[in-house]
Amino acid sequence: xxxxxxxxxxxxxxxxxxxxxxxxxxxxxxxxxxxxxxxxxxxxxxxxxxxxxxxxxxxxxxxxxxxxxxxxxxxxxx
Amino acid sequence: xxxxxxxxxxxxxxxxxxxxxxxxxxxxxxxxxxxxxxxxxxxxxxxxxxxxxxxxxxxxxxxxxxxxxxxxxxxxxxxxxxxxxxxxxxxxxxxxxxxxxxxxxxxxxxxxxxxxxxxxxxxxxxxxxxxxxxxxxxxxxxxxxxxxxxxxxxxxxxxxxxxxxxxxxxxx
Numbered sequence: 001x002x003x004x005x006x007x008x009x010x011x012x013x014x015x016x017x018x019x020x021x022x023x024x025x026x027x028x029x030x031x032x033x034x035x036x037x038x039x040x041x042x043x044x045x046x047x048x049x050x051x052x053x054x055x056x057x058x059x060x061x062x063x064x065x066x067x068x069x070x071x072x073x074x075x076x077x078x
Numbered sequence: 079x080x081x082x083x084x085x086x087x088x089x090x091x092x093x094x095x096x097x098x099x100x101x102x103x104x105x106x107x108x109x110x111x112x113x114x115x116x117x118x119x120x121x122x123x124x125x126x127x128x129x130x131x132x133x134x135x136x137x138x139x140x141x142x143x144x145x146x147x148x149x150x151x152x153x154x155x156x157x158x159x160x161x162x163x164x165x166x167x168x169x170x171x172x173x174x175x176x177x178x179x180x181x182x183x184x185x186x187x188x189x190x191x192x193x194x195x196x197x198x199x200x201x202x203x204x205x206x207x208x209x210x211x212x213x214x215x216x217x218x219x220x221x222x223x224x225x226x227x228x229x230x231x232x233x234x235x236x237x238x239x240x241x242x243x244x245x246x247x248x249x250x
Contacts, residue, residue: 009182009183009184009186009188009211010183010188010208010209010211010213011213012186012188012189013188013189013192013208016188016189016192016193017192017209020192020195020196020205023195023196024196025196025198025202027202028195028196028202028205031202031205031206031209032205032209034209035209038209038210038213039213040212040213041213
């Protein structure tokens, strides 16, 4: 039986996803940071603020992902 | 169409509940590999390739198709899918992770699943599948932002695609 995946599923778990940015595992933080750029579950302005905040973090991988996210969310519209 | 996905056939629907037995059979049986003899339970022969070899021949097995069909039929619980995410075969892990994320979305239990990520109870690739779940396109993200994300995701493997799509994004 194939069911339709509810689009709001991710949005309803937004707070839990964002809280994983404070995970002890760098890879988990990188996955969430990249997901901010994909959107659909978080407001772009909030996503940018979170990415900016991660730019001063300790982990270089997370900083890279934050930079990519900001590059994705940036542009002429801003 | 893949035969394993032919769920519209009545005979297939009748047989689907028995596929769990078939999956167990193939899990115990493994894949026969004549070159070095014996059964292989992972997706490659450990005698032919070093542990972290990037290039390797994947041995065929029907287990990934069986997991997909059982998952689509709703015959695998979330716990069983999570267990399969630690399988020895990468294709089974991938299919199980995708099904687990989809099932959690359908049952509105994503938050419960996410609570298990940080203590290390869940494999990382489930998280990757969760954040890849389809979302509403009317989310406030512009076309240019979406194009840049596509370009960024393909940057590692296709630098030319990145440049082309990125240029398109700037012109939107």
